[in-house]
Amino acid sequence: MKKEQKVLGIDIGGTNIVFGFVNKSGKISNKTSLITADYDAFEPLAKDIFTLVNQQLLKNSSTGIISIGVGAPNGNFYSGNIEFAPNLPWGDKVPVREILNNLFQIPVLITNDANAAAYGEKVFGAAKNMKDFGLITLGTGLGSGIFTNGNLLHGHNGFGGEFGHIIVVENGRFCGCGKHGCLETYVSATGIKITALELLATTNENSSLRKERDLTGKIIQQHALEGDCLALKAFEITAEYLGKALANYVTIFDPEAIFLFGGLSLAGDLIFEPTKKYMEGNLMTIFKNKVKLLPSALEQNNAAIVGAAALAWDLL
Amino acid sequence: MKKEQKVLGIDIGGTNIVFGFVNKSGKISNKTSLITADYDAFEPLAKDIFTLVNQQLLKNSSTGIISIGVGAPNGNFYSGNIEFAPNLPWGDKVPVREILNNLFQIPVLITNDANAAAYGEKVFGAAKNMKDFGLITLGTGLGSGIFTNGNLLHGHNGFGGEFGHIIVVENGRFCGCGKHGCLETYVSATGIKITALELLATTNENSSLRKERDLTGKIIQQHALEGDCLALKAFEITAEYLGKALANYVTIFDPEAIFLFGGLSLAGDLIFEPTKKYMEGNLMTIFKNKVKLLPSALEQNNAAIVGAAALAWDLL
Numbered sequence: 001m002k003k004e005q006k007v008l009g010i011d012i013g014g015t016n017i018v019f020g021f022v023n024k025s026g027k028i029s030n031k032t033s034l035i036t037a038d039y040d041a042f043e044p045l046a047k048d049i050f051t052l053v054n055q056q057l058l059k060n061s062s063t064g065i066i067s068i069g070v071g072a073p074n075g076n077f078y079s080g081n082i083e084f085a086p087n088l089p090w091g092d093k094v095p096v097r098e099i100l101n102n103l104f105q106i107p108v109l110i111t112n113d114a115n116a117a118a119y120g121e122k123v124f125g126a127a128k129n130m131k132d133f134g135l136i137t138l139g140t141g142l143g144s145g146i147f148t149n150g151n152l153l154h155g156h157n158g159f160g161g162e163f164g165h166i167i168v169v170e171n172g173r174f175c176g177c178g179k180h181g182c183l184e185t186y187v188s189a190t191g192i193k194i195t196a197l198e199l200l201a202t203t204n205e206n207s208s209l210r211k212e213r214d215l216t217g218k219i220i221q222q223h224a225l226e227g228d229c230l231a232l233k234a235f236e237i238t239a240e241y242l243g244k245a246l247a248n249y250v251t252i253f254d255p256e257a258i259f260l261f262g263g264l265s266l267a268g269d270l271i272f273e274p275t276k277k278y279m280e281g282n283l284m285t286i287f288k289n290k291v292k293l294l295p296s297a298l299e300q301n302n303a304a305i306v307g308a309a310a311l312a313w314d315l316l
Numbered sequence: 317m318k319k320e321q322k323v324l325g326i327d328i329g330g331t332n333i334v335f336g337f338v339n340k341s342g343k344i345s346n347k348t349s350l351i352t353a354d355y356d357a358f359e360p361l362a363k364d365i366f367t368l369v370n371q372q373l374l375k376n377s378s379t380g381i382i383s384i385g386v387g388a389p390n391g392n393f394y395s396g397n398i399e400f401a402p403n404l405p406w407g408d409k410v411p412v413r414e415i416l417n418n419l420f421q422i423p424v425l426i427t428n429d430a431n432a433a434a435y436g437e438k439v440f441g442a443a444k445n446m447k448d449f450g451l452i453t454l455g456t457g458l459g460s461g462i463f464t465n466g467n468l469l470h471g472h473n474g475f476g477g478e479f480g481h482i483i484v485v486e487n488g489r490f491c492g493c494g495k496h497g498c499l500e501t502y503v504s505a506t507g508i509k510i511t512a513l514e515l516l517a518t519t520n521e522n523s524s525l526r527k528e529r530d531l532t533g534k535i536i537q538q539h540a541l542e543g544d545c546l547a548l549k550a551f552e553i554t555a556e557y558l559g560k561a562l563a564n565y566v567t568i569f570d571p572e573a574i575f576l577f578g579g580l581s582l583a584g585d586l587i588f589e590p591t592k593k594y595m596e597g598n599l600m601t602i603f604k605n606k607v608k609l610l611p612s613a614l615e616q617n618n619a620a621i622v623g624a625a626a627l628a629w630d631l632l
Contacts (some may be wrong), residue, residue, distance in 0.1 A: 009555055078442055080526075083602075084602070101409075127497065130472075131472070132471055132476075134470040146568075148464050148467070148469050148471075148476070149464075149465075149467045149469070149470070151464070151465045151467070152465050153465070153568075153569065154448070154570075155448055155464075155569055155570025155571065156446075156448040156570050156572040156606075157570055157606065158570070159570045159601075159602050159603065160448075160568070160569055160570040161568065161570075162567045162568065162570075162600065163567070165567050165600055166567050166568065167560065167563065167564060167598055174623070177600045177601075178600065178601060179598065179600060246481065247483065248482040248483060251478045251479070251481050251482050252462075252476070252477065252478065252479055252568070253471055253476055253484065254470075254471020254472050254474070254475040254476040254477075254478075255471065255472055256472040278331070282483060282495065284478065284481055284493045284494065284495060285494060286399075286400070286473075286475050287475065290472075290473065309564055312398040
């Protein structure tokens with residue numbers, strides 16, 4: 001019997017490592033999860049993945065895997081390493097590609113999470129026929145994956161697309177990267193939380209948010225949906241930063257579309273409408289009403305694995 | 317006798333149209349100049365170019381031209397038109413590619429001036445072995461040509477790389493594009509002139525600039541070189557805007573180098589040193605001390621023709 005060729009997609013995160021087989025249509029199978037904190041080095045983790053994958057392949061004799069795609073924070077496409085990832089406990093430079101390649105003896109490709117999501121959108125999602133687009137991930141931070149002329153923007157050292165770290169406010173909020181005023185300190189789950197706290201601290205406006213013990217992006221979203229003015233204002237402010245930054249993005253890249261993915265993007269109109277308003281309001285005439293601002297078409301739960309696999313499929 | 321194959325490079329500007337033959341090494345010959353204002357439509361201009369070029373080819377039987385590269389303000393690579401160029405008197409959409417192709421019956425390629433200069437740098441200049449770099453033209457305005465992964469960033473509609481129109485100051489200086497606070501209103505010959513005038517108006521500092529009847533970028537540069545504090549301050553302020561914008565550029569593109577071309581870039585250390593200081597001071601650790609900030613290696617006088625020709629050579 002001829003085996004169906006699949007790719008192993010691996011999503012490495014600060015909390016979980018999730019992997020699974022992904023076929024050429026983007027369908028995922030044998031999804032498996034491990035806990036990041038259980039491993040104090042990458043080698044034993046890689047060995048466990050190798051063992052588990054081989055067990056699954058033995059049970060599933062119609063499947064063969066031909067390559068591996070890895071999405072990881074600070075995953076570097078060129079070096080094959082995870083480099084200086086603040087939320088992973090395995091050292092400054094983790095040679096992920098080398099270790100996995102030695103075990104599996106098949107090609108291994110790695111990139112960062114936002115790039116992997118952009119690959120997912122390109123290969124399996126709503127950007128299938130697009131050559132020029134950007135995908136913005138709105139999570140704890142803000143990541144971006146950028147395609148120009150059909151190619152992912154890796155940059156000279158593999159660090160291209162750090163759109164979350166453009167400076168948008170002179171002497172603004174302190175960022176984990178060491179700078180001040182980075183976009184992600186305003187536009188992210190962390191960013192909207194600080195914005196809401198600032199609004200609570202600097203006004204005495206009535207707000208149902210005052211009753212919450214711990215604010216999160218999700219909780220602020222719930223209150224905004226219920227019509228709380230202060231929560232709505234936090235979204236408006238967040239969207240203003242994002243929309244203006246996207247106007248600069250459009251001015252530089254002239255993309256066909258920009259996709260918003262994850263976290264805050266799931267707030268739908270709450271984030272899309274004001275973001276579009278501020279983006280369009282800051283564009284030159286030649287760019288106005290041309291760029292589609294869209295939600296990602298990837299299924300949020302599997303996007304990271306599927307995206308990592310898309311990288312491998314795309315480059316095969 | 318076998319003819320040497322050359323490309324016809326045409327530089328269309330608001331004052332002059334200059335064209336010449338460019339061989340595969342970037343050597344220019346038969347440079348000819350016409351006056352833009354002499355033509356109230358593009359067709360008669362194209363016919364004059366056709367006639368003059370044929371006369372030159374007749375005299376010069378060892379040369380054959382195989383394609384044409386055109387650099388023009390708002391030249392659109394995809395449509396082949398010059399679109400809405402404020403300083404050209406030939407209408408909103410000028411079908412340059414079609415008209416020249418009909419006359420010459422050889423392939424015609426067109427792009428805007430900054431992109432042409434970037435092509436020149438890539439094919440004949442200091443970016444020969446680079447895949448990821450940016451070239452910033454500092455003239456009356458600020459233009460940019462951006463290479464990622466070895467390809468010029470044209471964008472979806474052919475308007476990519478409008479780096480001069482990213483907004484850097486909220487409600488800042490009015491820009492010809494209709495927006496406020498665009499980078500080019502601060503970083504260009506026009507920008508530094510306004511900065512100097514603002515300094516003259518808002519301080520009573522002694523300055524040799526006060527004796528000048530008409531300030532230009534060049535005059536401010538001369539005074540700065542002679543040590544005038546206010547002129548030096550105008551350069552420092554201009555470089556601060558440019559350096560911070562380039563830090564954001566690096567954060568997005570992770571380039572190997574950024575080239576500065578024309579006008580203000582000819583001020584040498586006056587502009588390069590403070591620009592580098594502000595760029596480096598606003599970079600994340602992973603980008604620090606990696607990006608080369610360099611003067612263009614193209615000969616300023618011929619760069620536009622050579623750049624237009626480079627586009628044609630590169631895509632042949």
